[in-house]
Amino acid sequence: MKITRVETMTVVVPLHEGSWHSPEFDNEGYVYGGTFVRLHWPEYPIVVMRVHTDEGLVGLGEIPKGVSAAAVEQYAHFFVGRELSSFNMQELPLETMWFANSSVYEGYEMALYDLLGKSLGVPVYQLFGGKYRDWVAVSRCSGRMNPEHAAQTAKEAVAQGYSVLKMKATYDDPVIERLQAIHDAVGDKLHILIDPNQRFKRPARLFEVVDQLKCAGLHNVQCFESPFDHGNLDWYVLARQKMSTPVALHLDDPRAVIEAVKREAADWLNLGGPMTTFYKLAGVAEYAGIPAWHGSGVGLGISEAAYTHISAACNAVTLTSDICGETLRVDDLIVEPMQIKDGFVRVPEKPGLGVELDENALDRYRIA
Numbered sequence: 114m115k116i117t118r119v120e121t122m123t124v125v126v127p128l129h130e131g132s133w134h135s136p137e138f139d140n141e142g143y144v145y146g147g148t149f150v151r152l153h154w155p156e157y158p159i160v161v162m163r164v165h166t167d168e169g170l171v172g173l174g175e176i177p178k179g180v181s182a183a184a185v186e187q188y189a190h191f192f193v194g195r196e197l198s199s200f201n202m203q204e205l206p207l208e209t210m211w212f213a214n215s216s217v218y219e220g221y222e223m224a225l226y227d228l229l230g231k232s233l234g235v236p237v238y239q240l241f242g243g244k245y246r247d248w249v250a251v252s253r254c255s256g257r258m259n260p261e262h263a264a265q266t267a268k269e270a271v272a273q274g275y276s277v278l279k280m281k282a283t284y285d286d287p288v289i290e291r292l293q294a295i296h297d298a299v300g301d302k303l304h305i306l307i308d309p310n311q312r313f314k315r316p317a318r319l320f321e322v323v324d325q326l327k328c329a330g331l332h333n334v335q336c337f338e339s340p341f342d343h344g345n346l347d348w349y350v351l352a353r354q355k356m357s358t359p360v361a362l363h364l365d366d367p368r369a370v371i372e373a374v375k376r377e378a379a380d381w382l383n384l385g386g387p388m389t390t391f392y393k394l395a396g397v398a399e400y401a402g403i404p405a406w407h408g409s410g411v412g413l414g415i416s417e418a419a420y421t422h423i424s425a426a427c428n429a430v431t432l433t434s435d436i437c438g439e440t441l442r443v444d445d446l447i448v449e450p451m452q453i454k455d456g457f458v459r460v461p462e463k464p465g466l467g468v469e470l471d472e473n474a475l476d477r478y479r480i481a
Contacts, residue, residue: 114168114198114228114232116164116192116194116196116197117165117166118164119163119164119165119186119189119192120164121162121185121186122160122161122162122163123481124161124446124475124479125158126159126413126478127155129440132441133155134258135258138256154179157179158181158480159175159176159177159178160180160181160185160220162175162185162220162221163470164192164227172223172465173468174221174223174225175412175413175419176217177412178411178412179216180216182481185217185221188221192206192225197225197232202240205218205221207221222388222389223387223415223466229465230464230465233464236460236465236467237388237465241426242426244426244460247425248458248460249458249460250406250433250457251435251437251457251458252277252279252456253266253440254411254437254441255278255279255280256281257283258280259291261294263280263291264297264298265298267299271299271303273440274455276304277433278305278306279305279306279338280308281308281310282307282309282312284309284313289325292329292331303333305333305334306334306335306336308338309337311342313341314341315348316341316348316351316352319352337359337360338361338383340352343362343369346372346376349376350376350378353380359381360379360380361383362379362383363408364384364385365384365394365408367390367397370398374398382394382398382403382406383407383435391407395423396429399427405430406433407424407436409434411435413442414445414446414451417436418468419466421451421459421460421461422461422466436458438451444478446471446474447469447471448468451468
């Protein structure tokens with residue numbers, strides 16, 4: 114089976130109103146060179162790709178948001194004209210860009226695994242030796258919210274069967290007020306994973322939040338993910354020594370994961386990267402005895418199908434992964450949405466990734 118063509122489609126799929134930030138946090142960004150740069154990731158385009166073959170099979174891939182179609186297409190010549198069976202799936206022929214743009218690697222890898230599964234008549238998880246579970250635990254995800262908005266989101270999450278809500282936060286957010294509002298709304302039915310994206314700046318802010326939680330009698334925080342700079346693992350080691358609430362690192366660089374394990378800098382790991390890389394990193398976590406989950410760039414259904422397959426194939430992935438379905442975006446661009454029920458997503462069983470691109474939705478949200 115020979116690859117004949119790589120096709121790209123660029124889309125922008127909006128979020129459900131109110132599913133991410135509260136209005137007062139919408140204008141998120143930073144100042145660069147005296148100019149304010151707005152960071153609003155839902156506006157970032159996503160490239161969806163089809164890899165065509167001479168036997169009519171088509172592999173689907175998805176590039177993490179913010180990468181241009183041109184950046185994807187410039188590497189098509191590494192694949193067009195080659196037999197599908199000729200690729201070493203542990204190291205695709207993209208050495209010239211591997212460290213520069215692993216997102217492109219991820220999309221091509223995804224499409225080739227979809228093709229391999231379809232050609233063999235097996236779901237992708239079988240290509241990694243099988244699955245440990247039929248359903249993968251997932252969390253409901255949200256942005257920075259005011260207390261009232263957070264309480265409403267918590268009620269929705271509980272009604273949908275979730276047990277974990279992941280929320281973004283920064284150094285000066287009303288974290289305690291938000292957590293109190295959630296507890297008042299749903300009691301102990303929901304655990305909160307606080308993800309500052311390294312924006313707590315220093316350990317002192319984390320310890321301040323923990324002390325305030327104790328004073329308020331709140332016990333609904335499950336974990337603090339990446340509270341401060343990943344480059345200072347001493348702070349993470351200190352945090353583990355000073356508090357009992359788990360601390361997680363969000364990593365996808367193998368060297369960073371190995372260093373974090375050696376330093377005992379994390380209770381849990383949020384892992385990412387291309388599927389083969391993720392599989393190997395989850396193996397490191399397993400042998401280190403560290404529970405893990407699959408991170409996310411809040412993409413569409415193709416990538417989430419891939420994340421579900423690889424999460425099912427990894428023994429260490431026992432924590433709730435960031436697989437959102439249509440709880441955030443208005444459409445996931447696949448014909449049959451990922452089946453999420455009571456805080457778990459069903460592992461697809463059809464050959465390949467097990468999903469089909471929704472052509473009508475593609476036309477609706479396509480910009481190029």
